[in-house]
Amino acid sequence: MFRKIRFIVLAVSLAMCMHASAWAQTSAFDELQVAYIFNFAKYVKWPKEGSAIVIGIYGEVKNIGYWTQLLSEKKVRNKPLQLKQIETLTNLDDINIIYVPESGSEDFKLLAAATAGKSILLVTEEDLIKRGAAISFVVEDDRLKFKLKQSALADIGLTATEGLLKLAILK
Template sequence: MRALILLLLFCFSLAANAQVVAEHEMKAAYLYNFAYLFDWPDSKRANFHVCILGDEEVGVAMQNYYERRVNGQRMVIARLTTPTPIRLCDILYVGAGEIVNLPKIRNILGNQPTLTVTDKGSLQAVGITLALEGKRLMFDVNLEYCERANLKAKPTLLELARSVRKATDGEIKTSPVGK
C-alpha cells in the first residue's frame, strides 16, 4: 500500500518518455492524494470538498478527480472567485494571486478542519506549501497548523515531505525529513 501511495504521489513529478507533465496537473494530483494522507474528523456530509481559489489551471486539472471517493464521501471540486464561501472546504488550495487574502482566510476558517495548501507565502499561515524544484514538485508540512485544525497527518505524508514544521516545548522547529 505504501509503495502505491508513493507511486501515486510522485508519478507526475517525473518526465517519462520525453513527455512533460504540466505543473498545474502535478498540483492537482498532489491535492487529490493529500485527501488520503490525513485522518479527517468524522463528517456527516455526503461530499468531500476540494476548493480552488485563484488558480484557474489547477481548478480545471482538479476536474479529473471529480466524484472520486474519499472515506466514503464523493469528492466535489469548487472553483472559487472570493474567499467568502470557504467554510465548506475540506481542502483549500490558494493560488498565488490570492496569497494576500491568507490572513482573511485564516480568520474565516479559525480552527476548522480545513487543509490549506499554497505554493507561495509563509508556511506559518497554511498546512502545506508546495515548491517546484527542477522538475519535481515538493511540499513542506506545518504540523502545528494541521493539528490546530484537528487534522492528523499520516506517517507516509510526513516521510514524503521535504520538511516538517512542528512546535516542540514552545519552540517552532523546522527539520528536513530524514536528516
C-alpha cells in the same frame, strides 16, 4: 542574405522550442499539484466529514478543466470529491481543503483568519507555511515537493498519516 534568413529561422525555432519546454514543465507541475491535493484528501484525517470531500479553490488556476476531469472521477473513503470555486470568505463550513494558487495569495491573511479554528486544510502554491498554511508547494532541484507544518494541522484537529509525513518536508 540566405545565411541571415536561415539564422532567423533557426533562432525562431529555438525560441519556440524553449517556450514549449517551459509550458510543458509548468503544465507538469500543475498536474502534479492536483495529484498531490487528491492524495492530501486521502491521507489527512478530519474529525468530521460530510457526505463528500470538498476541495475549494481560492483564486484562479491555469487549467480548471483538468482539475474537474481528474477529481470528478475520484473518491476518498468511499465519498465523492467535489470541486468548488470560492468567491467569498463566508460559509466555508462544508469545505475540507482550500487550495490557494498564486493568484489568491495576496488575500491569504484574510483567508487564514476566516478559517481559523475550522478543520480546513489550507494548501498553497506559494510557500506560505510561516503565514499559516498547513501545506505549501515548493520546487527544489526542478522537482515539485511540499512542506507540511504538523503543528498547523494539530491546531485545527487534522492528522496526517505516517506515509504523508514521510513524503513531506516537515516544518
